[in-house]
Amino acid sequence: MLEAYKDFWRKYIDFNGKSNRLEFWTPVLIHIISIFIIALIGIVCFITGIFIVAAILSAFVGIFALAIIVPMFAITLRRFYDAGRKRATAIILIVLSIFVNITFDIIQINSVAVSLNIISLICTIILVIETLLPSRNVADSELKWL
DSSP: OHHHHHHHHHTTTOOSSOOOHHHHHHHHHHHHHHHHHHHHHHHHHHHHTOHHHHHHHHHHHHHHHHHTHHHHHHHHHHHHHHTTBOHHHHHHHHHHHHHHHHHHHHOOOHHHHHHHHHHHHHHHHHHHHHHHSOOOOOOGGGOBOO
């Protein structure tokens, strides 16, 4: 498991090749748990009035989130390829999700917001399901979109 997390950082910008489920989900779960714990500590610090520590922890989470954007994108593409899916599918889903979330922040019309949230939720569900699929050894010509 530790080796999978090390590989996550070693293959920082490797957009080719494959990543199995362990190599994908280990860093994802470590990042979710780490950010949750740090955010929880920051909330406690904010509530108790230790604002400087809360601000530092907030900045740390933001910097960390920026630092993992590229490797998470790379490992997602590798995971899609390993699951027998086209990398373009992952790119489309990620870009669509980002675009929808940015649009949601800009447009504050309730009916549009509900539609955008549904689209974002569908993209996220598809990404999760595709990354949970078992590894498949298929030729490039046999790769599926979904």
